[in-house]
Amino acid sequence: MKVVLENLTKIFPSRDKKAGKEVVAVNDFNFEIPDGKLIGLLGPSGCGKSTTLYMISGLQKPTSGKIFFGDDDVTELSTENRGIGLVFQNYALYPHMTVKQNILFPLQNLKGKDKLPKQEMLERAYEAARLVQIDDLMDRKPSELSGGQQQRVAIARALVKMPRVLLLDEPLSNLDARLRLQTREEIRRIQKETGITTVFVTHDQEEAMSISDMIVVMKLGVVQQIGAPQDVYDDPGNLFVAKFLGTPPINVLEGTVQDGKVYIGEDAVLNITGVEDQDVYIGIRPEGLEPAADGALVCHLNSLEVMGRDSSVVCTNEASLNPVIRAIINSDIKIDAASDVVRFDVKPHKFFLFNKETEERIRYEVN
Amino acid sequence: MQRKIIAVLLSVVMLFSICTMAGCRRGQKVDNTVSITGDIDLGDDIIEISFTHTMGAKLQDVLNTHIEEFNKIYPNIKITHQSAGGWSDINGQINTEIAGGNPPNIAYCYPDHVAMYNIAKSVVVLDELINTEYKIKGTDERSGLTAEQKADFIESYYNEGLVYGDNKMYTMPLNKSTEVLYYDKSFFTEHNLQVPTTWDELWAVCEQIKAIDPECYPLGYDAEDNWFITLCEQMETGFTSAEDGGQYLFNNAENKAIVKELREYYQKGYFTTQELYGSYTSNLFVETTDKRCYMCVGSSGGASYQMSNNDTPDGTFAFEVGVAPIPQANKDHKRTISQGPSLCILKGKNTSDKQVYASWLFVKFLCTNIDFQAEFSMASGYMPVLKSVTENENYAAWLARGNGYEYLVAKCVQVGIDGRDDYFVSPAFNGSSTAREQVGAMMLKCLSTDAANDAAVDALIEQAFKDAIEECEY
């Protein structure tokens, strides 16, 4: 089932009546989520990603715009009639019910022609439980489960009624690091197996990148960029997206374009065409810096962290907006750790220019 | 945890019952008699006296001015007084205070209350204080009552202090009220009706009135218990006796016959009472358009309630109200119930003799001071207890007032004063208040419960009397 968001906007009236300011949580969101895909809504807190999710779920009504499931306009339809499954950030498992009762609960609400016989309800509950591999925990209470297990119960509860769309709100944020890795794979697997169009919300870019078919990066209610994770990473539309994606984060420096050359401080690091002379922000991915004896970019070497296959070169440059510049290099490349200075060449496809005012990407061609 | 609670509770109880065996006695019996062996010496030190009453603000003003008068004579007696609320409030409060050993020195009281206080032997026997011929040291004043003073008391009021079955004097009367018959004088004149003086006449008048206005209740009677007690007294059929610590005599055939007769009249619609009617019967009496009653028996102290809304203090009346003594059963044996506050002197473990003397002097002052008696009467609508009060010029003028709100009040007082030889108070003992409650309940039951036939009525009355006597004797 594809999900189409058309000019979706949500404005919250101000809480404080005197201040009178409205909060635009989501601004003119347009997107078509293809059928059967896993979509990650990504952004820092307050960017409107959860609001978007809640609007899709029907728990919140959009101020304007439309939502379609397939060809059906569901904007006016209430939550229970949309056929969605929703997994809450803290799971919202009913503490007084066992796992089995929790999973059965949505099925017991069906009525009329959708009503199922008891036996079938049980079968479907067990099926959902098996899918998330908790079928041996059915008689426990949520308080007797670990965080990861609770998460699975929540997913099973969302899946049991075979939703048209599955929505997950920060599904991994309450889990510890190891469980998070494991669970995100699990979510990916379940999504693949069921083929249900799935939207999930996260502030963790790594999480979004690792499992999503597509990601949507949002900031202050405005969609910044939509695309396959790698595409967005490789080709960020603006400084925000560039900064938001990638660990370690992108190195941002101040620079100027003059006469077809990009200068960082005194160093001309790249020859380009198609850009007028101006001050710019420069973004260089950590893997875009290549140590070279005669490299154009001269930095002050702080330390060298060898992490096995890769090494991280930590250095400083006066033009850098971050406290340090980080380069990830192959450990085979030797750096003189005793030296004060390290010189880099830059890889053009990891090297981005941004307008200093708008922070929009400035496209260039390498000379 | 629950088992633990129970275990703890049980062990506490057991532990305690062991220590109870010892039977530790609290407090000491106070000596409630006074013996005076010489002139009373109040000394010069301040003697503090507490006085608990039920007076409202208006009466407290009267009291305060007379405390000042009193202090002119006895400057070192300091009197503090407080209102305890209503009658049941003051009774409950003083009960607790006596049990705690700290009663006030002087209290407003009804005989039933005094009977309770007497269980603790806390009420000072007044005989010695009244009769002593010793003087107050340093003055010429006799500390007891002079012969004239005694003679000035309306006898039946004075004798209220003696109703406790042991021939001892426990209280002094302060101001009194009685039941009177209010009637619509305009109506009576218009229809040429005679104001009834006996019950037979009353029922005859009721029949006449019922013929004129079939919708009405000819008579409203506020208090069922008073009615029964009064009838017992008038017909000498027996209610209670204070002999031998109290006896309940009302469960007899004569009384059952009285109640049965009342039931017949009630069923005929001749009368109603406050409880049966569901509101004050005085409301029926002051009514001029809707259902009403033309006679109303109520307290002489409640005259203001017998005036309708449209009546104004300056004397515009919807109809003229007449006041008469209540009907009698036997003209040679007139009896009317007496109500209203008396004063008793209480003694706790810390009460000094001087306080008792000082209290007595104050009680004597209030009960024998003509000005106080007159002013109190005018402020409250209650009747003074001294015959000579009517000689007070102000008071005589007040009594003679021809119109206005106070006219009715004064008229009630006058009727009360006229009937002063007929008053009685039912005997008081531990349980006399229960008897009063129970006969009230019994009356209500007997009058209003449905019964199919005569036999059923008899059975009903039989049962109601039985219940009442059982409750009394429980």
Add this chain to the structure above:
Amino acid sequence: MVESKHQWKAWLYLLPAIVLLLVFTVYPIFNTVRISLLEEYGAMAEMGLDEGEYFNFGLGNYEKVLQYKDFILCLKNTAILCVATVPISTILALLIAVALNSIKPLQKTLQTIFFLPYVTNSIAIGMVFAAMFNIVDYNAENILNSQSLGIINNVIQFFGGNPISWINQGSSYMANITVMIVYIVWNALPFKILILLGGLQSINKQYYDAAKVDGTPKWRVLTRVTVPLLSPMLAYVIITGFIGGFKEYSSIVGIFGDKMGPAHDPGLLNTMVGFVYDSIEKDRQGLASAAALILFGIILVVTLINNYVIKKRVHY
């Protein structure tokens, strides 16, 4: 929990409370037990005893209480009032709290209104209720010929019903009890609403979102989600309700006055505490204490049963 080597410290903190409780609660309880075992004990009678005289020690007071002809009636009234008012007031309070919690405009105003009885003097309210149910001049043949039917009957008539005598003569025991139930429920509502509303507002909203996503009907949300999540509050309200119900007395005086019943049958609605009060008033503290302890025993048993039943159902 912290293993404290210094147990004395805990006791130190508890000292003021314990001292005061010992003096003003525990000692009176002991005294009550003692008095209940002294036959015919009265506080005033004790003051009036002669030197060397004392009350007999024994169970006479308990016997006497059990022999009281209306003892069963008092017990029955108490039990009926408890059993009827606690569920009704709890359910009503729950519904009101849930409804209040579900609205936005007027919520605060209504909340204040529902709390109002809590700060209104109880003396006034009893009189008002009695006046609302009171029929003036009850007419046995045709109730409509009565002078005033009272506001409640007027309402009943307005909706086409037949007026009945609630508290006056001709009223049935059922009618009397109904009035008492209405009054007691009314009285109990504000506190319960307050507690339950407080509880509701502390329930995580996501449970309701989850239920909504699942298309749970309102009724099922109430029974399957709200009530279980509110169960600690409900348990508290029910247990204290029962304890309060067993102590019912002043509300009956409020409606029927000291005679504790309709005109034709005074005492019909007397309760255990009413009996205790009566006895105290008549200086029969021995009897009063025995009756109070019997009542205490009953309350204790009921509370334990309550606890037992509720523990199985309450989710903490």
Add this chain to the structure above:
Amino acid sequence: MSNVINSNSVMQAKDIHMISTGQKVRRILAKTGTYAFLLVMALIVLFPFYWMIISSLKELSEYRQAIPTFWPQKVMWGNYSKAFSQANLGDLFMNTLYVGVVSTILSLVITVLSAFAFARLEFKGKETLFGALLATMMLPGELFTITNYITVSDLGWMHTFTALIVPFLVSVFYIYLLRQNFMQIPNELYLAAKVDGTTDLKYLWKVMIPLALPTLISITILKMMGAWNSYIWPKLVANDAEHQMITNGLRNAFTDVSGQADIPVQMAAVAIVSAPLFMVFLFLRKYIMQGVSRSGIKG
């Protein structure tokens, strides 16, 4: 109405339209019903209150009428000034305030200390003691009156504020309420404080009390309300002019010689007395609600 949840069922545009209209209608109906229910209940709850107010504005004779009137024929504002002037309201108010404030402060200290001991400290017999305390709540308080009266008079406290304040300082109910609240505060905070070497009292003051503030405010209000409404006990132990409390003063001021009360004036007095409490609730409602909601949820 069909309920579309199953993903397999295909929805037509018409269906959706029907469902969403139906939804709207149902939602409006539900809202209307909710409001209707609440308003009816509110009226029922308000009625006696309304009655109290109109009674306070009636003339005594009108109040005594057999057929009650719904609006005073003659509005007697004078009843209020009468209530003010007849009772010595200023003094009564100060006395009540004094007793209320002092007993509230002391009671809070005692309650906080006890609740802390029950919630955080470990000592022998804790559960038993707590259970026993709770059991005392089941006894009718009237039983204690006489014994306590004797105690107070033996201690020489008659006609003092002490007698009004001390006997009721400890309330098992408040201790229970606050203990529940304290138990909700994570134990780690206490352990952390212990590690830092904070004393118990400092921890109480700095951590527990701020976190339990709503409950403490609720207790304060309940306690003040207690002082406001107390009647029987003050009447026994300190009903003299210097110590009289507001309810006692108001109740006694309007009785006539026969002990009958001028009810309209009394009602006016009751209304006057209720007003401050009502205001307090109005302003502190939020805290009261929080206090209540936090205390009970954990057993």
